[in-house]
Amino acid sequence: MKVKHEANFATLAIHAAYDAKQHQGALTPPVHISSTYAFESVEQGGAAFQGENDRYIYARLGSPSQHILEQRLAALEQAEAALATASGMGAITATLWSMVKPGDEIIADLSLYGCTFSFLEHGLKTFGVKISYVDLTEPENLKHHISSQTKLVYSESPSNPNMRLIDIAALAEITGQYDCKLMIDNTYCTPYLQNPIVLGADLVVHSATKYLGGHGDLIAGFVAGSQEDMDRIRMFGLKDMTGAVISGFDVSLLLRGLKTLHVRMDRHCENAQKVAAYLAQSPHVKNTYYPGLTDFPQQPLASKQMRQAGGMIALELNGTKEQSAQFVNQLQMIMCAVSLGDAETLIQHPASMTHSTYTEDELSAHLISPTLIRLSVGLEHVDDIIADLHQALESVFSAASGNCFSPSGLAILA
Numbered sequence: 001m002k003v004k005h006e007a008n009f010a011t012l013a014i015h016a017a018y019d020a021k022q023h024q025g026a027l028t029p030p031v032h033i034s035s036t037y038a039f040e041s042v043e044q045g046g047a048a049f050q051g052e053n054d055r056y057i058y059a060r061l062g063s064p065s066q067h068i069l070e071q072r073l074a075a076l077e078q079a080e081a082a083l084a085t086a087s088g089m090g091a092i093t094a095t096l097w098s099m100v101k102p103g104d105e106i107i108a109d110l111s112l113y114g115c116t117f118s119f120l121e122h123g124l125k126t127f128g129v130k131i132s133y134v135d136l137t138e139p140e141n142l143k144h145h146i147s148s149q150t151k152l153v154y155s156e157s158p159s160n161p162n163m164r165l166i167d168i169a170a171l172a173e174i175t176g177q178y179d180c181k182l183m184i185d186n187t188y189c190t191p192y193l194q195n196p197i198v199l200g201a202d203l204v205v206h207s208a209t210k211y212l213g214g215h216g217d218l219i220a221g222f223v224a225g226s227q228e229d230m231d232r233i234r235m236f237g238l239k240d241m242t243g244a245v246i247s248g249f250d251v252s253l254l255l256r257g258l259k260t261l262h263v264r265m266d267r268h269c270e271n272a273q274k275v276a277a278y279l280a281q282s283p284h285v286k287n288t289y290y291p292g293l294t295d296f297p298q299q300p301l302a303s304k305q306m307r308q309a310g311g312m313i314a315l316e317l318n319g320t321k322e323q324s325a326q327f328v329n330q331l332q333m334i335m336c337a338v339s340l341g342d343a344e345t346l347i348q349h350p351a352s353m354t355h356s357t358y359t360e361d362e363l364s365a366h367l368i369s370p371t372l373i374r375l376s377v378g379l380e381h382v383d384d385i386i387a388d389l390h391q392a393l394e395s396v397f398s399a400a401s402g403n404c405f406s407p408s409g410l411a412i413l414a
């Protein structure tokens with residue numbers, strides 16, 4: 001079946017950019033693992049290198065499997081083109097290497113995925129790119145900082161791990177007045193919940209390791225935007241600078257994951273909404289950050305630019321950093337692990353784990369509290385997720401209030 005770019009999301013996720021008739025009727029796209037491609041003559045090879053035919057040359061420049069995936073991803077993000085990479089960081093670094101040079105400035109939001117922060121701070125900065133961190137939740141702040149030196153503005157929304165949203169359309173309006181690109185990490189939302197390009201961003205990056213793959217069995221990423229930008233990132237950032245090329249096997253796994261993305265996301269969102277409501281009413285939880293809660297400060301912005309509130313929650317307990325760790329350790333079904341967007345509910349403590357690349361001063365400057373806990377709500381039955389959270393909270397806080405009787409001890413007393 002041939003589908004048009006305008007088809008509905010679910011249909012595109014299953015059919016876009018693949019016509020089984022051209023592949024012996026194979027329902028699932030073939031896995032191309034060839035590293036190189038043979039030419040019929042030197043002349044034909046020469047023409048391929050000049051871009052005068054569309055022959056494949058060498059897998060670092062692309063493969064037929066990768067091509068199907070990229071067109072499908074572009075359709076889902078409603079972008080002109082996309083470029084698949086070996087990891088989310090592969091997409092982020094290949095893009096940034098291609099877009100800035102020494103002397104340029106990048107303005108980034110205060111809250112960033114740990115390795116993105118590390119790449120800006122310990123990578124690009126040492127190569128002479130000026131990095132400024134600005135609170136982009138307030139678009140006015142960007143207006144004050146941006147100048148002709150600013151070539152790129154970078155943000156996540158919602159941000160990892162603290163769920164801050166930025167108004168993508170408002171930022172795009174400001175960057176549009178300069179020779180400056182707006183780049184959004186859309187990992188938390190996936191293209192099913194939010195399309196930054198439609199909102200005015202120039203570049204959108206993803207860790208496909210998370211919801212897009214969805215089963216915790218691959219590492220991948222992609223960037224989407226204009227054809228011109230994708231060509232530049234492919235032929236410089238990816239081919240020459242990082243070499244972070246996706247394998248044919250991972251292309252296949254990712255295409256499989258994408259087929260159920262919309263179904264999984266609906267359930268992630270439904271479960272997360274119920275888990276957030278449970279946490280918000282618990283006396284042991286001080287703050288629950290979830291865009292679907294009516295008292296979430298940026299709720300109006302969430303409903304303006306996101307279709308649903310997503311599967312990620314951040315929380316702070318009414319307790320110490322040690323009690324936060326105890327709470328995580330007391331969970332039985334929910335696993336303490338980094339990554340997110342899998343079928344399994346995963347929990348982690350950013351200050352100790354994903355964001356440990358930040359120093360203590362950097363953590364506070366970037367608004368990540370030492371007690372913050374990140375929860376990726378999975379696809380188990382929501383009652384079982386809540387029951388596990390409940391027993392862990394009760395065990396930490398009943399111990400703290402001096403009640404040392406374990407339930408089995410009480411049974412003996414009775």
Ligand SMILES: *Cc1c(COP(=O)(O)O)cnc(C)c1O
Pocket residue numbers: 087088089090113116156160185187188206207208209210219220221339
């Ligand atoms: C995981 C993640 C990344 C990095 O992606 P990898 O696939 O692990 O390289 C980037 N941004 C966000 C928001 C992430 O959650």
